[in-house]
Amino acid sequence: MKKLVALAMALVMMLSVASLALAETPKVKLIVWSFTDELRGMIDKYYVPTHPDVEVEYVLYPTDGSEYRNKLDTVIATAPTGDEAPDVFALEAAFVKYYVNSDITAPLADLGFTDADYANSIPAMVQIGTDSRNGQLKATAWQSTPGAMFYRASLAEKYLGVTTPEEFQEKVKDWDTFMETAEEINEASEGAVKMFNSIGDIWNAYQYNRDAGWVVDGKLNIDPVLYDYLDLTKMAEEEGLYNMGTAWNETWFLGMKSDTTLTYLLPTWGLHYVLKPNCGNYDAATDAKIEGAEGTYGDWRMVDGPVGYSWGGTWLGANAYKAAEADDAKKAVIKEFINFFTLDEDFLYQYAKDSGDFVSNNNVVNKIVAEGGTPNPFLGGQDHYAAFATAANLADGTIMTEYDDAINTLWSDNVTTPYIKGEKDLDTAIADFKAAVAAAFANITVE
Template identity: 30%
Template sequence: MKGLKKVICLIATLAVVTGAFAGCGSADEKKNDGQATNFTEKKPEDYKGEITFWHFNKDESPAIVAAFTKKYPNVKVNLQVIPDKDQAYQNKITQTLANGGDMPDVFCGESAVVKRFVNLEGAFADLSQAPFNADEIAKKMVPATVDIGRDDSGKIRALTYQVTPGGIGYKREIAKQYFGTDDPDKISEMMSTPEKLLEMAKTLKDKSAGKVKFFASRQELEKIYFGARTDGWVKDGKLTVDPMIDKYVDMAKTYRSEGLETGQEQWAQPWSAGIAGNDAFAYAIPTWGIANIVECNDAKRKDKGLWGIAKSPISYCWGGTWLGVYSKSKNKELAWLFVKFMTADKDQMKQWSKDRGDFMNNVDLINELATSGDVNKTFNQNPYAVFKPSLDTINGKLFTQYDDRITAAFDDNMASFLAGKISKDDMYKKFKEKVKSDFPDLKVE
């Protein structure tokens, strides 16, 4: 998941895919998914064969394959990584489907595009029906994550092994110097409302004489406010600008104009480099951010308890990766075995959490690890105990098939607004014009 940037998929490609599969999806699905026999349980070594697997993350995907083949040594997994840069991964999926090319037996979708994939004709198999019966294993998952992997008719098409609520990560030495404490509970209380958070940012500016910015970028605020919306970008075929979006716009302008954030863009090289520095205090940190935002960029503080995680004044979640089986795969048994291994094998999930630092999507494991007393050495906190109280706040309804492109359109105009190039009204006007241009079937007011 490292990088998890919102990426843009070309509408022309989607139009081709929709046309290519219109009218024939139901018949193909019954033919390919409605298998009469159930898969039989075997010893790990008795599973034999070969599958293909497409992923967008070059760091995570080889580890998934290695873990699987360690348990199932006689199954060969052919991995292809298509980086999620300039919509390459999404285009590869949609174009291969449209052209009738060789699709992988298993492929994944990041949170910004998974709703598009689960609703794309001919893409993911219906996992709700036999022989998959995914609703059974889904009972052990956080319900919102299951809902995100459902298509519009309610069928499970994809499952995730992660849960991704977020907090606010901070550098403890800066907290001690300017706030007199680095205790996560006390820091959480100091920033328990958006207003308190703003006052805290102003205090840091005053006490540090402007040398230390509170947030590393405007997107730290964006992740918090976006994740706390009631409605996603599209509702009932209409572009919806949730009130939290407007609150974010105003708050981001305040932070920028008063010099309370760096002005850098999230994921840019200066932003990543600054994680190891002392110029910025706080970052939006979801569950996966411990390893993939902090630890991979801050070697000098890693394993030394020099970071902390405070509760966000507004609950939010950010990211996640869903896996599904290709609807016409000729290796459905092995493909499903692969998906189940990552999303339902408790022993492997526990090991994965230990090795990779992920927050796993299994309620029994979450309860077990939250009370285990184990701590992450970089943060000197138990991530499961930190993030577990936020699980009920995850709103699966926020996820739509339009998320990556609409968010990109918003971000482009938001950057211009904060740079003083356009007014707030013009920002919204240009944003809506872009959405209307990209999605003529959406109602945009």
């Protein structure tokens, strides 16, 4: 009995010593805010195993109805350094500019990053993550989301006599040629096949033809090229050159599985999560074609299209208020978190290999392309990684402003739609648009 007690005492002492030893290296807590599960999955899979000394608290608010933004804005306005406030937050393309163009997001240089760290990053993603006011980089992305043009090989051959992607690119090399091709296919197919499905498809790419964004030096800027855009869309509407769809509606998805639409302008994620699952004969469980079913699997090819553009993406930025009062150890953890996910080439390579996602680093992209890339049966064996690799470096991220999301909606509601449908003349539409911008933004000068 005595022996047992002595043994128990010894065990207790050993355990307490052991727990003291464990307590000596306390974990650094890092609060990360995001709006999807995506980053959480990446943290669990890649970050936690390699960073045992960091305890990540993941907070998720959905972006629907701007809940994420309202939560973030409120916490920054009330208690930016409080226990609730994030150390690092994820930023979506729709609002990344708002946060990097403000003092909410810390300059990466303050965390110890140098220009060399992101020298190999894809330029558009760096441009978008840069504060337009002073040129400081504030947020970086792990993905790159270049856009491309996808087209139906069989329809192109049948009606246009085009057999290779190179030939097709010649048919859509700029917007004038694009519209000529649109008329050609409409005539050749007697109206059965349209060039594109919705006006929104064109807008996503066309806006990258502008020389400057919506707001320049605090003033509303309507780039002259936008009037060409209105001519183009009006002509498409009047001549019936598109399917009259609206992005994400039934008509839009129908065009993907039937012989009614020739092209779609979609980015990297659009290929995997929009076009492929909606092609009619794709089986998600086996990631392959369903033989015998009706659909368009394998009939799609991709080209750069009339203009290089970017659509979507997720950036990581650090809370400037928390970074300012963090000690060196905490600062190092914040830096490493951003570095690991967005700049670390080993991680990006592994992640690209595992997920097929298109990453933001040219070295990694080129390495994957050099290794033989990713021949994609959905694209008839065409390598989408190689094709996106060229498209990714075409987009100009500098035209993005913090107002884009709101002003794009005002533009489409007040100008594009009413004008091309003949509800308003051009002058009224532009005047209404200017009034709407003035009403929405007290801080933009409208002339």
